[in-house]
Amino acid sequence: RILVIDFGSQVTQLIARRLREDGIYCEIHPFNLVDAAFLADYGPKGIILSGGPASTRIETSPRATEEVFTFGVPILGICYGEQTIVAQLGGEVETADHREFGRAEVEVVESSPLFQGLWAKGGKYPVWMSHGDRVVELPEGFHPIAITPSAPYAAIADEARSVYGVQFHPEVVHTLDGARLLSNFTRNICGCHGDWTMAAFREEMTAKIRDQVGDGRVICGLSGGVDSAVAAVLIHEAIGSQLTCVFVDTGLMRAGEAEEVVSLFRGHYNIPLVHVEAEDLFLGKLDGVDDPERKRKIIGGTFIDVFEEEAKKIGGADFLAQGTLYPDVIESVSFDGGPSVTIKSHHNVGGLPERMNMKLVEPLRELFKDEVRALGRELGLPEAFVGRHPFPGPGLAIRIPGAVSKEKADILRKADAIYLDQIRKEGLYDEIWQAFAVLLPVRTVGVMGDERTYDWVLALRAVTSTDGMTADSYAFSHDFLSRTATRIINEVRGINRVTYDVTSKPPGTIEWE
Numbered sequence: 001r002i003l004v005i006d007f008g009s010q011v012t013q014l015i016a017r018r019l020r021e022d023g024i025y026c027e028i029h030p031f032n033l034v035d036a037a038f039l040a041d042y043g044p045k046g047i048i049l050s051g052g053p054a055s056t057r058i059e060t061s062p063r064a065t066e067e068v069f070t071f072g073v074p075i076l077g078i079c080y081g082e083q084t085i086v087a088q089l090g091g092e093v094e095t096a097d098h099r100e101f102g103r104a105e106v107e108v109v110e111s112s113p114l115f116q117g118l119w120a121k122g123g124k125y126p127v128w129m130s131h132g133d134r135v136v137e138l139p140e141g142f143h144p145i146a147i148t149p150s151a152p153y154a155a156i157a158d159e160a161r162s163v164y165g166v167q168f169h170p171e172v173v174h175t176l177d178g179a180r181l182l183s184n185f186t187r188n189i190c191g192c193h194g195d196w197t198m199a200a201f202r203e204e205m206t207a208k209i210r211d212q213v214g215d216g217r218v219i220c221g222l223s224g225g226v227d228s229a230v231a232a233v234l235i236h237e238a239i240g241s242q243l244t245c246v247f248v249d250t251g252l253m254r255a256g257e258a259e260e261v262v263s264l265f266r267g268h269y270n271i272p273l274v275h276v277e278a279e280d281l282f283l284g285k286l287d288g289v290d291d292p293e294r295k296r297k298i299i300g301g302t303f304i305d306v307f308e309e310e311a312k313k314i315g316g317a318d319f320l321a322q323g324t325l326y327p328d329v330i331e332s333v334s335f336d337g338g339p340s341v342t343i344k345s346h347h348n349v350g351g352l353p354e355r356m357n358m359k360l361v362e363p364l365r366e367l368f369k370d371e372v373r374a375l376g377r378e379l380g381l382p383e384a385f386v387g388r389h390p391f392p393g394p395g396l397a398i399r400i401p402g403a404v405s406k407e408k409a410d411i412l413r414k415a416d417a418i419y420l421d422q423i424r425k426e427g428l429y430d431e432i433w434q435a436f437a438v439l440l441p442v443r444t445v446g447v448m449g450d451e452r453t454y455d456w457v458l459a460l461r462a463v464t465s466t467d468g469m470t471a472d473s474y475a476f477s478h479d480f481l482s483r484t485a486t487r488i489i490n491e492v493r494g495i496n497r498v499t500y501d502v503t504s505k506p507p508g509t510i511e512w513e
């Protein structure tokens with residue numbers, strides 16, 4: 001196993017992803033939580049220091065604990081990670097005149113185990129750079145192995161100590177050989193075997209859950225999405241009847257959601273499930289609230305109220321289980337007051353109230369969506385369920401910009417079901433990461449038959465993505481969009497105009513709130 005020490009780069013999670021795709025287990029931990037005791041306990045075969053937004057030229061900028069350098073396993077620093085290695089081992093970093101962002105070409109000046117079978121001395125290779133500072137003087141023992149015109153130390157090595165640094169980002173796909181370069185580090189230099197699989201994760205995680213929970217009781221909220229279902233099944237495998245699953249019908253679920261979840265758990269798995277009808281409660285609390293972050297916080301808080309209520313009924317619960325994924329964590333958690341900002345408070349992370357009396361069990365926190373799907377298959381979830389598009393915890397509330405009402409939720413639910421039905425009928429469902437309708441708080445004039453109408457506008461959204469971190473709008477045919485629009489306007493009272501959202505992420509986000 002490899003340890004990735006996080007200095008706050010937006011792409012740190014991609015390091016983990018590349019490693020796991022290569023069959024190598026790793027975990028990401030923030031730099032300030034990694035100390036000597038942690039290293040001894042974790043026992044990594046290699047350490048990767050991530051990039052980050054800080055500058056080593058600032059006294060208070062993050063540093064790796066000194067024990068990283070004496071622990072005795074190979075180290076690879078990426079971008080800020082390289083700079084902090086240099087700064088901490090006695091070299092020098094300065095602010096570059098020319099900041100380098102995007103594509104660049106490195107020239108290999110020395111053959112190295114890092115480039116083995118990949119990059120030859122004298123060759124030039126495309127990489128992806130993103131840095132303002134650059135290394136100007138190497139610590140003793142280091143020498144450059146690749147250069148660019150503006151970064152004379154684009155890659156450096158001290159083979160004797162097995163410490164490597166690269167100024168570019170091997171974890172992003174724009175660095176063509178990046179994944180293989182990481183593989184050289186983990187397999188050839190650190191000696192990892194690459195035999196980690198989802199089956200191994202399942203076993204390790206069930207043991208960890210047993211360890212964390214002891215003989216405590218756990219409540220798990222099911223949202224109707226894949227993540228919470230996978231988390232629940234995994235936890236059930238670990239602790240059996242210590243787990244109580246709760247499906248809360250918030251009135252903000254998609255059409256047919258409740259039935260599907262209830263039949264999966266009670267029918268397919270025979271896992272007991274409490275079904276709570278809470279539409280009035282949720283819609284009551286959301287009444288008149290139009291700020292997106294407040295809506296998220298209110299929904300997160302109300303979920304906790306319901307879970308605590310249910311916990312009381314079973315004589316108290318010690319833990320709340322959630323299907324939080326890595327992208328939820330990274331987008332919700334601001335980095336220790338640093339410059340990586342909160343985009344949205346995903347309700348299963350940042351939207352939880354401080355006062356919550358239960359501790360969290362989040363077995364999927366390290367995983368990406370496609371990894372959760374693989375784990376779901378491993379756990380025997382039906383393919384149709386595993387392949388479902390993601391559905392956010394706050395549900396339809398964040399697809400009704402502005403204030404939410406039952407009337408609006410009903411209109412949206414109907415339109416959304418027709419849209420998804422069209423997509424399924426045309427065999428497009430599996431090509432799309434996520435498709436849904438958004439009910440805009442805008443009314444426009446239309447004409448139906450001989451009547452004037454003054455009704456709501458619906459926006460359709462469909463995106464392709466591999467992990468929800470970035471996304472492109474899906475290119476439906478014009479025909480498909482017209483047919484769908486016609487069906488929705490004919491069948492759903494209250495909508496008289498349909499639009500299609502062609503924004504990618506970034507600059508948009510997938511959901512509208």
Ligand code: XMP
Binds near residue numbers: 346434468508510513
């Ligand atoms: P955004 O809108 O941030 O969405 O681009 C990225 C992915 O995350 C989902 N999402 C959520 N999932 N709780 C969740 O469980 C939330 O609060 C939440 N907000 C967004 C979104 O549907 C997309 O798949």
